[in-house]
Structure formats: structure tokens, C-alpha cells
Amino acid sequence: xxxxxxxxxxxxxxxPAEPEVTCEVCFEELDFYVDLEIAGADADGSVPGMxxxxxxxxxxxxxxxxxxxxVTELTRSYLPE
Amino acid sequence: xxxxxxAGPATVACRRPPGEDAARAESDxxxxxxxxxxxxxELAIVRLHALLLxxxxxxxxxxxxxTRLGGAELDHLAVQAADDALLxxxxxxxxxxxxxxxxxxAYKFAIYQTAVAMRRRAWQDREVPLxxxxxxxxxxxxxxxxxxxxxxxxxxxxxxxxxxxxxxxxDVLVALAVNEVPIDVLADRLGTTRGALYKTLHDARRKLxxxxxxxxxxxxxxxxxxETR
Numbered sequence: 001x002x003x004x005x006x007x008x009x010x011x012x013x014x015x016p017a018e019p020e021v022t023c024e025v026c027f028e029e030l031d032f033y034v035d036l037e038i039a040g041a042d043a044d045g046s047v048p049g050m051x052x053x054x055x056x057x058x059x060x061x062x063x064x065x066x067x068x069x070x071v072t073e074l075t076r077s078y079l080p081e
Numbered sequence: 082x083x084x085x086x087x088a089g090p091a092t093v094a095c096r097r098p099p100g101e102d103a104a105r106a107e108s109d110x111x112x113x114x115x116x117x118x119x120x121x122x123e124l125a126i127v128r129l130h131a132l133l134l135x136x137x138x139x140x141x142x143x144x145x146x147x148t149r150l151g152g153a154e155l156d157h158l159a160v161q162a163a164d165d166a167l168l169x170x171x172x173x174x175x176x177x178x179x180x181x182x183x184x185x186x187a188y189k190f191a192i193y194q195t196a197v198a199m200r201r202r203a204w205q206d207r208e209v210p211l212x213x214x215x216x217x218x219x220x221x222x223x224x225x226x227x228x229x230x231x232x233x234x235x236x237x238x239x240x241x242x243x244x245x246x247x248x249x250x251x252d253v254l255v256a257l258a259v260n261e262v263p264i265d266v267l268a269d270r271l272g273t274t275r276g277a278l279y280k281t282l283h284d285a286r287r288k289l290x291x292x293x294x295x296x297x298x299x300x301x302x303x304x305x306x307x308e309t310r
Contacts, residue, residue: 006236012258013239014293015286023264023276031181031189056286057279059196059264066192070139071185 020052026060034067038075108183115174129170132184134163136191144199158202162194169194200263209270210260211252235298242292250285257282 021029029047036043044051054061114125137159145155169190177186243251256262257278264275264282271278 003232006232009259010235010239012261013243013254013286014290015258015283017290020283023279027189027193031185034189035181035185056283057264058261059200059275063189063192063196066140066143066196067185067189069143070136070188070192073139074184 015056016052018052019049020056021047021049022053023057023060026050026053026057026064030060030064030067034064034071037068038071104182105179108177108179111183111187112174112177115171126167126171129187130163130167132187133166133170133191134160136188137163137166137195140192140195141199144196147199147203150202158198159195162198163191165194166190197265200265201269204263204266209256209262209267211256235293238293238296238298239289242289245292246285246288250281250288253278253281254285254289258286 029050033043033047033050036046054064111125111129114121115129116122117125138156141155141159141162148155150158166187170187177183243254246254253267256267257264264278268275268278
């Protein structure tokens with residue numbers, strides 16, 4: 001698909017083909033997942049289906065990005081100079 | 082989900098300044114204080130609200146370009162979201178299982194409440210397009226003679242696949258995936274929940290992918306993996 005706008009629309013239409021968690025499970029696991037990601041641990045392996053859901057659900061993806069950004073910023077602020 | 086053994090101290094310690102044990106002790110201290118009585122609990126609630134307000138303001142500022150809210154209105158929204166998050170955290174305190182830091186767990190409620198409020202505010206005066214006339218991003222292949230032949234075939238198949246969905250699936254898919262209506266906004270307008278709508282979206286996507294696969298058009302799914310969040 002050459003047209004990037006149309007390709008993006010197609011991606012949104014078809015969504016992830018892999019198994020994914022629901023929005024409810026995503027919310028339940030989000031803090032655990034983010035803490036693992038920030039720690040450099042295997043978040044995707046620990047919460048199967050989470051990464052696929054975050055690719056398919058813009059709202060959950062936005063909240064994941066925000067929580068990651070917030071915790072990362074606050075974690076950095078604890079680090080010694 | 083059992084957090085034990087998932088992230089050992091060696092991997093966690095590198096970016097968690099207080100360390101695993103300190104993080105657990107901090108979480109326990111929050112729980113103890115919030116379950117106490119009298120002044121200890123009141124002070125803990127004040128601290129918790131301050132923590133939630135910090136997260137709500139963080140989220141409101143990240144999203145401020147999506148609304149026309151000025152500083153005072155934006156802060157009012159953040160305070161309201163922090164208030165709602167506080168109630169949610171206190172009501173669900175017993176569901177905190179210690180898999181994450183308590184603060185990360187609490188922050189997610191503030192992020193969620195703020196994000197939903199900001200999406201609603203951004204769309205409060207906008208009509209939610211449900212009708213199929215908004216398939217502008219997927220024009221009739223016949224109108225685009227310069228397109229690659231494969232694209233034409235895929236687009237035609239997608240349009241047929243969408244037409245084969247149930248009316249509800251079609252409305253939800255077009256609103257969310259084509260018109261990019263936020264799922265919470267659509268849920269409000271349709272009187273349902275994010276989870277229920279996502280289930281409908283998931284079913285519609287699966288049918289659409291099946292429709293394409295039945296016609297030997299598996300390639301678009303491969304292209305999908307290139308998407309970034």
C-alpha cells in the first residue's frame with residue numbers, strides 16, 4: 001500500500017492478527033506491564049496479548065504511553081546526579 | 082498473573098532507584114496508612130490525592146493540544162479527574178495485589194480519568210460520524226487510476242468486507258478505525274462501554290481479515306506489523 005494515509009487506515013481497520021487481551025485486562029495489567037518495561041524486564045512475555053492490544057486499541061495505547069512517560073520521568077527524578 | 086519470578090531483583094534494580102525491597106516496603110506503607118483509622122488515614126488520603134493530582138496534571142498537559150481549554154479550565158479538569166481517581170483507588174484498594182509499585186497502580190487511575198475526560202471534552206461539540214459515507218480514506222478504487230494494481234484489489238476487497246459486516250459492526254468499525262472517534266466518546270454516544278465496543282471492533286476486524294484471507298489477500302496483514310503505536 002503506497003499511500004501512507006490509506007495504509008494507516010487499513011492497519012486500523014484490520015487490527016492486530018495476534019491474540020490480544022481485552023480493554024479490561026489491559027487496565028488491570030497496565031501498571032505491572034509498565035513497571036516491567038521500565039525495569040527492562042520481559043513485559044510482553046509476562047502479559048501475553050498486551051502488546052497486540054496496545055497496537056489495536058488507540059485509547060489503551062495512549063494511556064500506556066502516558067503512564068510510561070510519567071513513571072519514567074518520576075523515576076529519573078529519583079536518580080542521583 | 083503472578084509477578085513472582087517475572088522480574089528478578091537483578092533486572093529490576095537497574096532502573097528502580099529504591100530497589101525491589103524498598104518498592105515493596107513503600108507499597109506496604111501506603112496500604113497500611115490507607116487502611117488505618119483517624120488522622121493517619123486522613124493524612125495518607127491527602128498525600129494520595131496530591132500524588133493523583135500530579136499524574137492528572139501531567140496527563141492534562143500532555144493532551145492540552147486536543148482541547149481549547151485554558152490554564153484554569155485545564156487545571157479544573159485535572160482536579161476533577163484526581164478526585165474521581167481518588168474515589169476509584171480507595172474503592173479498589175483491596176484489589177491491589179502488589180505486582181507493581183503502589184504508586185504506578187494509583188497513577189493509572191488518574192491517567193485514565195484524565196484521558197477519558199480530555200477525550201470527552203475534545204469531542205463534546207462534535208458530531209460522531211457513524212455513516213459509511215465517511216469512507217473517504219478508502220475511496221472507490223475506480224476513482225484512483227494511478228494506484229498500484231494490488232492496492233486497488235485490496236481496497237475493493239476491504240470495501241466488500243466492510244459491507245458484509247452487521248450494521249452495528251460496520252458503524253463501530255468505521256467510527257473507530259476510519260473516522261478515529263475516541264472509543265470512550267463513541268461508548269458514551271451509544272450508551273455502552275469501552276470494553277463492549279472493543280469486543281465489537283475485534284469481531285469486525287476478525288471478519289474483515291477472514292474476508293480478505295478467503296480471497297487470497299493475506300498481504301495486508303503483513304503490512305500491519307509495520308505499524309508503530
